[in-house]
Amino acid sequence: MSLVIYDTLRRDKVAFEPREPGQVSIYVCGPTVQAEAHVGHGRLAVVTDVLRRYLAWSGLDVTFVQNVTDIDDKIILRARREKVDPAVISTRYTRMWNATMDRLGVLAPDIQPLATGHLLEMHGLIAELIEQDKAYAVDGDVFFRVRTFEGYGKLSGRRIDDMQQGEDVVDADRKEDPLDFAMWKSAKPGEPSWPSPWGDGRPGWHIECSAMAAKHLGEGFDIHCGGLDLVFPHHENEIAQHEAAHGGTFARHWVHNGMVRMGEEKMSKSIGNVVSLSEAVEEWGVGPLRLWYLSAAHRSPLTFDTERLRDAAAAHQRLTTFLRSARRAADGAVADESAAQQHRDVFRAAMDDDLNAPQAVAALHELVSAGNDRLAAAEKGDDAARAEVAGLGDALVDMGDGVFGLGLEEALADAAALERQLEPLVGQLLDQRRQARADKDFAAADRIRDQLASAGVVVEDRPDGPRWYVGAAAPE
C-alpha cells in the first residue's frame, strides 16, 4: 500500500499513513434525510465506496462509518408541510437512501450512526467546551466561540478577519461574535426537542459529526470524506469543536469529492436542478452510471448529461462484451494469472496516485484490448491463449467489480439466467433462421434477427454457427 492522496487540509497530495498499520478508519458525512438522494449524492457515495473498496482490495482492514442527519430544519419543515412527525420523514428517507445505495452497488457502512442517537455524546462535547470557556450558553442556545480556536480556518484556507459577514447573520442578537455558530438550539414551539443541561432543544448540524466520529472511530481517525461544498463551514466547525475540546488531531486526512454539474451549474437542491439518483440508476444501470462517476478525477467537477452517460454506457458494454467472450473462449481453462500482471500494476499505480480513476479505467480498457487480441486464438482452442484470456477476464472482474463495483459479473449472471429461460424459444427461431439462410432467404433470416434484437437478444454469426446472448438493453 503506497497510496498518495490529496489532503484538503495540507493542500497537497500526501502519503496515506493509517493511524494503526493495516487498519483504516473512514468517516463520511452522510445525508440529511429530508428528500430523495440525487445524482450528486451518488458521486459522494461512489467516490467513498471506491476508496473503501480499494483500501480493502489492497489488504487493509477498513472500518467505514457514515452518519445520517435525522434532525434538522429542512426535515422539520417538510414534516410540517406533510403534517406528520419529523421522525416519519427521517425514517422514510433513510430507508430510501439505503435502498438506493444498495442499487448503486455501494457497500453498506459498518456503522450508520443517527444524530438523534448520540445526544449524550454531543452534550458531553458541548459541556467540555463550555467548561473550557470555548463555548457559551445564551437563553438555551449554545454557541462555539470561534475566536478561541486558533486553528479556525485551517481547513478551508480562510482567515477569520477576511471573512465577509453577511447582513443576515442568524441569531446575531445573541452571539458574541457573528462568526460563532450554534452547537445546541433551544426548542421552538412545535419542533421536536430533547432535554439538555441548557434546556430543551436540538443539536446544531456540526456537533453531530464531531461527536459521532470520535465516538465510533476515536481521535485522530484516518480519513474524513465529504463533498467539497462541506469544507466550509461544516468540516471547519467539526475540527474546531473536536480540537478545541481535546487538542490533538480530529482526522488525519481530508478527502473531498467534486460537485456534479448540470450544464455549467452545480447540481443542488437549492437551485432545483437535481436528478434523482434512483431514477438515474434505473435508466442507465449501475455499471454505466458508476463508470461515468469514475470518468473524472474525484475532486474535479463532473457534468451530468445524456451524451456523457451514453459514452459511459458504450464503454461499459465494451468491458461486458469482452468478459462474456473471454469466459466463453476460456471454456474452463485454468487462468494464467500472469497474463494481467502488467495491467494490474498499471491499475494499482493509477489508484495509488490519488485514486486516479480515469487512468485506472484506462488500464482496464488496455486489458480488454490485450484480451481481445488473443480472443481469436483462444476460440480456436489455443491452450495458452485460453489461459491468458481466462486470466484477463478474472483480473477484469477483480478490479472492475472488486474495486469499482461495476457489476460486470452480475450483469452476465443476470443475462445467463434469462438465456436459460429463453433457450427453447430462441433455439426454435434460430433453427428457422438457419433454414432461411440455407435457402438464401436472407430477408427472412434478417427479419428473425431483428425481431430477436428488439427483444434484447443479440445474434452473431460465427464461422462455427450462430451465437446468441441477452445483451444489455441500450437506453435511448
Place this chain on the structure above:
RNA sequence: GGCGGGGUAGCCAAGUGGUAAGGCAGGGGACUGCAAAUCCCCUAUCACGGGUUCGAUUCCCGUCCCCGCCUCCA
C-alpha cells in the same frame, strides 16, 4: 472582494521538462450473404502573451474565460 479548482483532439478525460494515456464518436480496410463482435490504419502544434531552459503542453509572470466555496447543500 477573499480562498480554491480548471482551460488538452468532434465530445469526455489522464499525463509528462524532451514533441501527448484511455474511452466515445467519425473515416478507411480485413472478416461477414448483410450485420454483430474482433483486428489493422487514420484524426491534437495541450486558452492567449511573455519569461526561464539546449528544449515547455508540463516551471515562473501576466491576460482572458469557466467553475466551486465564502448562507442550507454531497
